[in-house]
Amino acid sequence: MIRMNDFTSEPDELRREELVAIEHVLRSGWFILGNEVRQFERTWAKFCSTKFCAGVGNGMEAIELGLRALDIGPGDEVITTSMTAIATVLAIIHAGASPVLADINLATALLDFASVERCLTPRTKAVLLVHLYGQVREMERWITFCKDKKIHLLEDCAQAHGAVWNRQHAGAFGTWGAFSFYPTKNLGAKGDAGALITNSEKIAERVKTLRNCGTVKRYEHSEAGLNSRLDELQAAILSTRINWLERFNWRRQDIARKYLAKIDNARIELLSPPNAEQSHVYHLFVVRCAERDRLAHFLEEQGIETLIHYPVPAHRQGCCQNLRCDPHGLPSAESHANQCLSLPCHPQLHDDDVAKVIATINQFE
Ligand SMILES: Cc1ncc(COP(=O)(O)O)c(C=O)c1O
Structure with missing residues (x-):
């Protein structure tokens, strides 16, 4: 059978590198939010040419936490495409905001510009673009549109790791970019994992607080966050796989x-x-x-x-x-x-x- 994915036939060299990374974590005795996560965050931010990255539990929560970090919630609308993984839409709902679903352009299956314009209201706070199937297109147009309307341009990059448009990486065009590292993604972990990249230190720090039960320091919780922590094993595997x-x-x-x-x-x-x-x-x-x-x-x-x-x-x-x-x-x-x-x-x-x-x-x- 010719399969949609085949991890068993990945290069032996990659497998050896992953095993070394796993052994390193096992021997370190530290398993959640440690050096491996910090190292991965630095590497992924650098790869995507953004200043900051916050590793989280999965792609859906990367979007939810990104919205919460912008105080987008009840009473606010976020326009996105109906042709996406359901997690894109659920993340907006979980943040407490209202998704507004726009149509696609049949040539690309990406969000249609005219449809998004029809969905705008005074409550619109953001357009959440989905780089569906791995495509990054027409970013100039979306950047100008969102600037004119004074709303955030947000990117769901779960399918577009490493896609480059006009020398800029997916995730680096708007306020933030959210990634899933589900195993089948172009950059995939060996379980659930996700991240948010941004040039705003404030957003990155807020996501880091929110991902860990709203913890500012031990036993001090500023707001009702999630448990959406990235673990050391996944971070170490992702750091290895970035090189591939x-x-x-x-x-x-x-x-x-x-x-x-x-x-x-x-x-x-x-x-x-x-x-x-x-x-x-x-x-x-x-x-x-x-x-x-x-x-x-x-x-x-x-x-x-x-x-x-x-x-x-x-x-x-x-x-x-x-x-x-x-x-x-x-x-x-x-x-x-x-x-x-x-x-x-x-x-x-x-x-x-x-x-x-x-x-x-x-x-x-
Ligand atoms: C476009 C898109 N957005 C969001 C997600 C959610 O990612 P995760 O499964 O890591 O929560 C996915 C993954 O399937 C996706 O393909």
Whole structure:
């Protein structure tokens, strides 16, 4: 089977480095919020060219804590896309604010500008962009828009580790960028982990307080925080894997180039390719097909695993029934959800696997 992810075939050299990092933590006798977390925070902030980073428990809480650090909560609205992992929307709800769901641009599956404009109200405090599938696009436009409207530009970078637009990294364009290091992400831990990057010391410090039960110093809790601490083992593994991130992203981009050049079937629609190579790190390679389920079944029969990101847009989820949406509706998010299919695009994929995926898709009738 050609799988969507295959960690068992990662390079032995990486495995050895991870084992050394794990042993180092075990021997240190310190397991939560210690030197490994501080080291990882420094390294990730530097990698992304921001001044600060706060490691947290997962990507969803990175967003929630980021919003709370800006005092965005009850009575405030945050506009985001309906075509995202549900965690993006839940994080806004958990912060006490109201998500407002906007539609996507079908060429890219990213947030649509006109739709966001229709969602604005005097209560809008931020636009939370999701760099879906690994793409960072049109940042100039979003920066200017948010500046004009005097609202925060926030980035959900859970799928875009290492994506670069105009020499700037995902997460460094707005007030903060939130990352998930769920194991399958381009930079993944061996369990749950997340982080928030920012150029504001105040925001980073507030997130560090909030992630640890609102602790300012031992036995002193300034506000009702979460337990969203990053542990030393995950931080040490992430520090090791940062050194492999660019290599792995290049391989993903190489596979995507082959798919873009060679998938040739009138039944398959490709999303718009990136303007600059580094601006898409292909966490996922997504195509559309009117007969998506039949295509997925056909590929599975030929030994190719696929997944769907996402079959149900957020506004159709039970937990989002009462949320405000674009008054024009979300037709593009719905049609994308009905047709999208993610193909294997992970760094360990062999060239003959890639060739097989292409040949099989081209045979689909
Ligand atoms: C776009 C997006 N946002 C947020 C998250 C949430 O991250 P986590 O699972 O680490 O909470 C994910 C992860 O699935 C994601 O893909």
